Amino acid sequence: MKILVVGAGATGGYFGALLARSGQDITFLVRPRRAAELGQRGLRVVGRGEEWSVAPRLVTADALDTTYDLVLLSVKSTALEQAMEDVAPAVGPDTVIVPLLNGLAHIDALNARFGAARVLGGVAKVVTTLDEHGDIVRLAPIAHLTIGEQDGTPTARVEKVRSVLAEAGIDALVPADVLTSMWHKWVFITTFGAVTSLMRGTVGEVNAVPGGAELGPAVLAEAAAVAEAAGRPVPQAERDLTLGIVTATGSPMVPSLYRDLVAGRPTEVEHLFGDLVARARALAVPTPLLDLATLHLRVHQARVTAPTAP
Template identity: 55%
Template sequence: MRFLVVGAGATGGYFGARLAQAGRDVTFLVREGRAAVLRERGLRITGLGQDQRIEPQLVAAGQLGGPFDVVVVTVKAAGLPAAIADLAPAVGPDTAIIPFLNGMAHLDALTAAFGADKVLGSVVKVLATLDDDGGIRQLGPLAEWSVGELHGGPTDRVRRILAGIDVPGYTARAVPDALAAMWHKWVFIATAGVVTCLMRGPVGDVVSVPGGTEFVYAALAEAVAVSTEAGFPVPDPVTAEALAFLAQPGSAFTSSLYRDMTAGLPNEAEHILGDFARRAHVLGLEVPLLDLALMQLRVHEAGRL
């Protein structure tokens, strides 16, 4: 099974590296700047007492020589249009496309470009970030990859792919309803973005002050209501898992939106919060905390440009 990993940032680089370490046939499609770093320093995973390096197989746009079995799209939302054009030669009649992007808007773009039958649903969870020198630093032990058909239970295709991606370094599983799993993750990341961006700090600091825990619960309740109204009610265990991260005293956890904002980097506010808010309003729901966080991120982005 041949894998093409589009992008080699923190998330794509982490899972792609684990596949390569397990002997899978993995090629990374990356921009020249990232390729130069990877050629010089290798693809490195550090943190949690580890210091591992692989020499990745790299390819640039225009150099793809035929279809791959699985194309894993790991770029951020702003890079998706260019990635779709770049990866097109890698998509054949039997290729499966697995996106790592958060939210839902990317599904429309991918299915429009390649057909709904090519695209699987996926949820990845990993606490990792890129260091200043281009290495991937794992921040916590959480590392999971779930994959499934957008509608219906696991198929033979999903089971074959699961056998290929079930390698050491993370937990891989097939999910019976990938859209629901993606919505439930969206609830979590939207809530995390609201909490950490509005309060400008990690969740442990938020819940350490009077009213902080109640604020976290209120932000989560907004997001859960949207998912429920959209047809994807959030089970109690999923809500409890979210609160275990977002209302944990002493936790240094922050959202990727917050990390990008404080680093002065482009962020995915429109893709994660903007689309979520738009869907909430179409459904007739009020989401004042989410709207406020989105406005703050928009103001930050306007000042950055």
């Protein structure tokens, strides 16, 4: 299978590195700056007792001139429009696109651009980040992908993708309804993001102060209510897992959205929060805490994306 990974950041880079290490026919579509960085150091994975690298095959958008069997799309939602433009030459009649973004709005965008028949649902669960050298740092043991047809139909192509991922040592799951799995990840990531971003602290810092331990359950209740109203109720076991993460005493954990926020970078506020609270309004579900988190992130977004005065 001929594979193109769009983006070599913390998520796409990690899973792509595993595919490359296993000998798969894989190429990374990257920006010129990232291409230069990877050309010098290779694609390196460190942390949690790991330290290994691969010499990745790289291509930039101006040199992309062939189609691929599988496209793993792993970019921030803020880069989605440009990524779709860049990757278009790689998408042929039989190409399968697996997006690894959080939220759901990107599915509509990809369906409109490439046709729903080419787009699978996808969920990535991995805790990684890029360090100052551009190396991928593993922060926690979890690392698996969930894939499936948008309508939940079992198909040979999904099984083929799952098999290729499994050959690379990637735990790949095929649920009965991947869109429901995407909703559940969305509930988790907005809960995690709201708690840390509103309070500007790690999970442990939030829960160490009076009243802090009450925030996570309250935000989760709102996000889960939206999912339930949308026909995607979150099972109690998943709620308990999320609660365990956002109420953990002494935990240093923060999501990538928080790291972008405190570093003064743009965030995925509209894709993750704006879309969720808009759906909540349409479903008549009150979400005061999620509304507040959305407003907080929008103010930050306006500040960091404002034009620089001449």
